Amino acid sequence: MNQTSSVEHLLSMTQEIGHAASLADWPEAARLTEARSSLLMALSAQQELATLEMIRKIQAIDAAILADAKATQIELEIEYEKAIGRTKAAQQYLRTACG
Template identity: 50%
Template sequence: MESRELIERLLKLSEAIEHAAQLADWPEAARRTEERSPLLMSLTGDVEDETRNIIRRIQALDESVLTLAATGKEELNTEYQEALRRAAATRQYLRTACD
């Protein structure tokens, strides 16, 4: 794959990863990340300015995905804690009702 094609493919995959993360479709984001990883490793050190700008865009997309993942994790943790609280309240209610 030529350098230009490679960087454009990397950008498209990065955009797809971010889109999946926005939808909280983490299996799809992971699949796209696995597809992208070997392509990232094939980048060479000597790149043009335009390629360097695209790499910066990819890095910004990655930052966005990390932020979305952290937010998603926090939301899941909050929901989990609330579910535990409700389960405990239900147990207490059942204990009281059965006494």
């Protein structure tokens, strides 16, 4: 596989990762990211202009996915804290009611 087709394949995989992330399918996004990792490492430093543009697209998609993942992580942390608070309130209620 030449460098151009390799980068095209990487771009396609990156778009699949983005799609999985948009569906909040984080296990699939992680699986695809791991599969893509060795392909990224195999790229040569010398790239043509067209492949460099695709690599920049990959970087932009990765940055958007990372921002989405961070926002999702924050949302999950907030929901977790709320759930812990509700659990503690219910425990306190039961201690008081059953007293």
